[in-house]
Amino acid sequence: MGSENHITEDTIRAKTTEKSFGRGVDYLDWGMVERVTQRGNRLFAEVQGSECEAYRIGVTLQDDDFKAACTCPYDWGGYCKHIVAALLTFVRDDFWVDSRAPIEVLLSELNAADLKALIIRIVDENPNIADVIDSFCGGPESPSEH
Numbered sequence: 602m603g604s605e606n607h608i609t610e611d612t613i614r615a616k617t618t619e620k621s622f623g624r625g626v627d628y629l630d631w632g633m634v635e636r637v638t639q640r641g642n643r644l645f646a647e648v649q650g651s652e653c654e655a656y657r658i659g660v661t662l663q664d665d666d667f668k669a670a671c672t673c674p675y676d677w678g679g680y681c682k683h684i685v686a687a688l689l690t691f692v693r694d695d696f697w698v699d700s701r702a703p704i705e706v707l708l709s710e711l712n713a714a715d716l717k718a719l720i721i722r723i724v725d726e727n728p729n730i731a732d733v734i735d736s737f738c739g740g741p742e743s744p745s746e747h
């Protein structure tokens with residue numbers, strides 16, 4: 602997609618513990634990374650976990666840095682092994698990454714009614730998104746307020 606990737610293995614290592622970095626390398630070697638899609642400066646990936654369902658990873662690339670989130674419950678400092686495995690795929694095997702249109706480009710083609718319909722569908726499928734919309738709109742409001 603023409604967007605430059607400046608992150609390196611050192612960038613990933615700096616934001617993870619030695620243990621999760623090592624496990625991420627194992628996951629990559631074991632072929633646990635199922636899919637990596639790049640949309641502009643965002644990466645989306647699916648990585649097999651210990652459960653049967655794959656974990657989903659979202660990464661935002663910012664010049665030589667990144668922010669990432671994973672659906673696994675890891676909370677022991679730095680990013681988890683799934684994020685490491687997904688990013689290593691991107692850094693080491695760029696050709697393997699599927700490039701698609703950035704989300705911003707797709708959304709810019711929708712009118713207000715389409716966007717509303719899309720967001721309502723997302724909320725129906727992901728109930729926790731309602732809280733994100735609340736905080737985006739300035740926090741929850743009491744329905745009895747008048």
Ligand SMILES: [Zn+2]
Binds near residue numbers: 656671673675683684
């Ligand atoms: Zn994870």
